[in-house]
Amino acid sequence: MKRTILHLDLDTFFVSCERLLDSRLNHRPVLIGGTSDRGVVAACSYEARTYGIHSAMPMKLARMLCPDAVVIRGSSGIYSKFSDMVTDIIKERSPLFEKSSIDEFYVDITGMDKFVRSSYMWSQELRQIILKETHLPISFGLSTSKTVSKVGTGEAKPNNHIRIAEGKEMPFLAPLSIKKIPMVGDKTYHKLRSMGIEKIKTVQDMPVELIERVLGKNGTAIWKKAQGIDNTPVIAWHERKSISTERTFEKDTTDVIKLRSILIAMAESLAYQLRNGNKLTACITLKIRYSDFQTYTKQRRVPYTSLDHTIIETVLDLFEKMYDRRVLIRLIGVRLSHLVGGSYQIRLFEDSEKIIRLYQAMDRMRDRYGQHAVKRAVGMEVKSIGGTNPFNGQPTVIPAHRRI
Ligand SMILES: [Mg+2]
Known part of the structure; x- marks a missing residue:
């Protein structure tokens, strides 16, 4: 049976979010990204594109091309919230959906024509609901495969939709x-x-x-x-792999310094895996099993991230909140879930570009010499909690407006 695959993509997503918060940005060229000399454009409005500006272009050049453009640093916390709103709407109504990036979704609606008037109409209704509830412009493509639908969305943009009938793919x-x-x-x-x-x-x-x-x-x-041939399945979002690691101790422990340093190493290793797979996480879970085999987990939503220090901070904070029994610990573990692809854009405005370059350098060393080639001094981390980040001297606390 031929499949029916819907691809939805929010138009200039970051710009649309900023415009919802500040209507003065409407109809103006808007650039989002790094504001320093070495900054890069992470996203730009259609108005900016008419000046030849595109994402991944150096910010300096973009500003030269369009001196009137409004430049915004960007905030992953806000975008994550809007992304969640859209995800919830799709989740509630779809039989099977995949969130492939912060602003992109696939829905498998094969066989739906039997139950509703048509899958095309259903898709249009879904789009209308998203528009009405979030005011975020969104486009879609509908066809027999993920690839053709995605290309379709690109052709339909901005703020429109297209259906490529079966047999018309080529x-x-x-x-x-x-x-x-x-x-x-x-x-x-x-x-x-x-x-x-x-x-x-x-x-x-x-x-x-x-x-x-x-x-x-x-x-x-x-x-x-x-040729329009693509059999890749839509992978249900909740089944999308999370990544995790855990450790059982040979001898149960209450050594907090040791536990913290293990958690830091775990967070670092998972963050590296995320970046390597070009992924972001939005949910961090800590697991503790005590010597009496009682097991507890605590999870927290975070703005989409792939950076060590955000994950480390969250993990240690969860540990702080959870480990109140002062009982011997048998096992600890960390899990990152709600993974989506496309870390590149988000990382551009997440914290300082200096940190990002440092991570890139560290990752390159790990690629060459193995995962354990780079390790930070544990003392540095423990001291840094609630204090300053050892790499840039900035406070490590995530500002309130960036928390979810
Ligand atoms: Mg988009």
């Missing part, structure tokens, strides 16, 4: 640039361009072997997507 894709295929990045795009390929139609007409010879396995995948 003619829909044909006139579009190969850049529109989700997995074609800059490098692949230039390679394909150097082969004289510009439109998806050219790939559709090519023998798969030819593109495979140039791009290897990637080439096969691109060729398939160009």
Whole structure:
């Protein structure tokens, strides 16, 4: 049976959130991202795009191109809240949905036509509800696969929708640039361009072997997507993998210094895994099992993050709040859940760019020399709780407006 897959994407999401909070930003070029000399544009409004500005462009250059643009630092806390509002609406109404990034969703509505008038109408109604309840502009594409629907959303934007009927996938894709295929990045795009390929139609007409010879396995995948073939399933959000780690002690302990340093190491290792997988977490859980086998867990929602110090702070704070029994501990563990993809944008305005560069350097060392190559001095961390961050001298406490 052919599937029916809906892809929803909030339009210029960060900008839309800022506009809800300050209507003076409406119809103006808005840039969100790092404000320092080495800052980068994380998101920009359509008005800014008419000046040739795009995300990932150096902020300095963007400001030169459009001196009248309003520049905003951005706040992951606010965006996370709006993202949750939209997620709740979709969750309540959808049979099976996947949250693929902070502002993007897939819903599998295969077979729905049997029960409601049509899946297209259902999708339009869902979009209207989101618009009415959140005032956030959102677009969607509806088709038989994730890829075609995602490309469809891109074509429908801004604030619109499209349906690609079964059998019409290839003619829909044909006139579009190969850049529109989700997995074609800059490098692949230039390679394909150097082969004289510009439109998806050219790939559709090519023998798969030819593109495979140039791009290897990637080439096969691109060729398939160009034909509108994509069987990737929608993975239910709650089933989406969380990452966790735990440790059982050989000898039960009440050594708080030791427990804290283990929790810090766990948080660091999980944060590294997140960044490596280009993911963010929005929920942190601490687990403690006492010597009498009583097990307790406590979890906390946080703004989407992949940074060590935010995760460490939360884990240690949960530990502080939970460990009041002063009883021997047998096991401790940390779990990160509510994972979504796309850490790049968020990290651009999360805390100082200096910290981000430090993490990147640390991660590169871990990539080269193994996960345990980089470790901070435990004393530094323990001292830093509620005090200052050892890397930038800034207070480690998350400001109230950025908490959820
Ligand atoms: Mg979006």
